[in-house]
Amino acid sequence: MHARAVAASTTALLGTAALLFPVSPARAAGGGVPLVIAHRGASAYAPENTLAAVDKAAGLGIRWVENDVQRTRDGELVVVHDDNLRRTTDVEEVYPGRAPWKVKDFTAAEIARLDAGSWFGPAYAGARVPTLEQFVNRVERHHQKLLLEIKNPELYPGIERQTLKVLGNEGWLDRSHLAGRLIVQSFSADSVRTVHELKPAVKTGVLGTPPMGDLPVYAGFADQINPSYRSLSRAYVSAVQAFTGPHGRPLEVLTWTVDDAATAQRVAGYGVDGIITNKPDVVREAVGG
Template sequence: MHARAVAATTTALLGTAALLSPVPAARAGDTGEPTVLAHRGASAYAPENTLAAIDKAAALGFTWVENDVQRTKDGTLVVVHDDSLQRTTDVEQVFPGRAPWKVKDFTAAEIARLDAGSWFSRSYTGTRLPTLAQYMREVEHNHEKLLLEIKNPQLYPGIEQQILAQLDNEGWLDRRHLDRLVVQSFSADSLRAVHRLRPAVTTGYLGTPATGTLRRYAGFADLINPSVGSISAGYVHAVHSVDGPHGRPLRVFTWTVDDAVTAWKAVGYDVDGVISDKPDVVRAALRAG
């Protein structure tokens, strides 16, 4: 995105930043069970971060999906996890002379040529990496909710403003949608930018900050989202004891939980959400208990 466009977008966003966040409910249906979120879509069953993966999550009955957003050379937001296209597309065959095949070095039109499904299964041959706009329209069509990760923001100056503008264009920053959206990142600076520009948006910090620093993170993050192997019941309790930027206790969505034993460990920690490649496995484990 050009500097002038970023500045204009920032001004527009700041003009509407005073909305109060509804903050999504911590637990599904108030049943006491944590919310189960489909990691990169139902990524154990369909190619990650594709429309097929979120369609599979919907077919399995899951409303929350997680994705990763980066930016192309010509400024288009695309949904892909790695900063290289090598692992999940046929970019080596299509563009053999352009190693290391970084997302930021390819145009949107070039990325649209890539097969993002055959690496996973022959049945998904021809699947494409979606733009964020395409992805949001499918999420809306499926009546799903989104945990959106800003991936590698240090590679894409101004990506926070651009993502917020895209979400706004797709109608996802109105009151009807705000309780269906969480923006997360491993970058505290990136989340601070999101919170500054759109304080109504619910945000989650990816990581396990020391308990003594939680109040600092609570200034701009509504959730602390750590790996499941890095936490304990005591840590989750410490997070819950701190109020976030919207005056409610911080919550915890933990990742990546793909088996019954780990699912029950997470439940024992009293987490609010569980992020899983196999959300059906986690759901079955919780219901069996």
């Protein structure tokens, strides 16, 4: 399709969406200060997805923390980003004969032996890969809020139900948490849809940049569309926010991963609802949060 045709179809879609789902003047103008979310904790300053990264975010006064959830061989949910343990632990030294060191091939007890901090710096030697229970309890201790990503759900059948069970057991599915302290997201739209079907009250987000023509479908089960800042435009943000989500509110946009002031100010100007960042202090100062 030629650029002129793309521009014309985009303009038409935005116009139609605005008629069906009016955008508030503040959102249309990019008004308001976006949320600042600490990516894997304050991961520029402490090892990602560890309790130390949660503590660092709290020390910086950051209210929202993002994490990644996967499952061990014996069914424990742990907080780690990659589907293998090589990058952020000493697994190759502790278990040298067990390549490729996939999370799903190790028990929770085996993973608990690993050092998840030394790779980042000697000050964090001995940090561990936390279980989901440990992680949410640390977030709760700091009275923070949680953006939880279900990672690689295709590797872990049933992880959506299990994640909700852990959250419920730890008190995160009560009215106060559901009202504004919890969002569950994934790159898998099917996984997000499953979470919505299992627990409709949970706020959900789809990671990525779905085509604008697919947004009406996503609005049936997702409250947010959360794209990389590299794929973001003012028109796309407006298109997303023009639709009403499953809880009767305009869809939101959280963008990732923004670590410099200039980019933070640019995406804030697009009207995004939140910015996910490894350097939450830098972004907060840039956007006036």
